[in-house]
Amino acid sequence: MPSDAERAWEALLRTHARLVPIFDREVQRGTGLPLTWYDVLLELNSAGGRMTMGQLAERVVLSRTRVSRLVDELARAGLVAREANPDDGRSAFAVITDDGRRRFREAAPIYLDAIDRELGGPLSRDELRALTEMLEKLAGARAAHRD
């Protein structure tokens, strides 16, 4: 007989496995953007449009390596641009372009609607807040989000 912690973990696994493909499919269907692209654009957009690879990797739930390649793809698509950091020759900035902002604003409502439908549907506001609070404890005090 599974413990409470086990049950919670399995439920988390199943929830993750169910929701990620749903969101990915929905965003991609609506805008052609992979979910990972969206995430990068989101962070870039909400951080003034300019971040180093390392900062991005901290924000996005991906390895720094992956982010580096992701930025390459996004740059090839013209949604972000690579820029040198004048104060540190090692680091590189990823800067969101106007086109990137446009595509992001286009994709945002689709993603957000899907999230609200899948999470906000079954759960009340208070439940969502409680859920977030617990999950953040489990995630191990990560830096808070900025608007």
Next chain:
Amino acid sequence: MPSDAERAWEALLRTHARLVPIFDREVQRGTGLPLTWYDVLLELNSAGGRMTMGQLAERVVLSRTRVSRLVDELARAGLVAREANPDDGRSAFAVITDDGRRRFREAAPIYLDAIDRELGGPLSRDELRALTEMLEKLAGARAAHRD
């Protein structure tokens, strides 16, 4: 300004991203078993030791395709055996071996300890139950994995 649902989703993503590698590393360090192997053995063990690929794929959070290859690896390691289904020539059984059971029982406490530590530590019993209940709502109608 993120909605409550957004914050919850991001927290879930971060929690998943943090915990999976931890558990995987810990189990692998302690027993040499990849986490996916453990999951297969777990389901097999708790289902009388014999399942078809399709049944396994429904249980484990993986595609049927992946399960098929996983069983191959486990069979090569001697932890499960492939067996023909006398009633249906298309389907194949995966049967856990004695050695597989032994390895599973060996790995179980390590995995469970890690879960209890990471989930049961920060969260109380009641919180865990509430968390599970909410997550199960989100996991929804346990939709079988698409392939």
Next chain:
DNA sequence: ATCAAATGAGTGCGCGTGCACGCAAATGAG
């Protein structure tokens, strides 16, 4: 000023994964 250590980033490589496809067996309508 010097140089060893630390830091930020890019690359080679291999693994895990799912999709499209193919195949054989079972099913069912006629």
Next chain:
DNA sequence: CTCATTTGCGTGCACGCGCACTCATTTGAT
């Protein structure tokens, strides 16, 4: 019985992803 359809599996292939490694730059101790 016949044969088209469905079902359960396995395989070729491509992609996403992270680790180990390398390179260039910066930092800091002497």
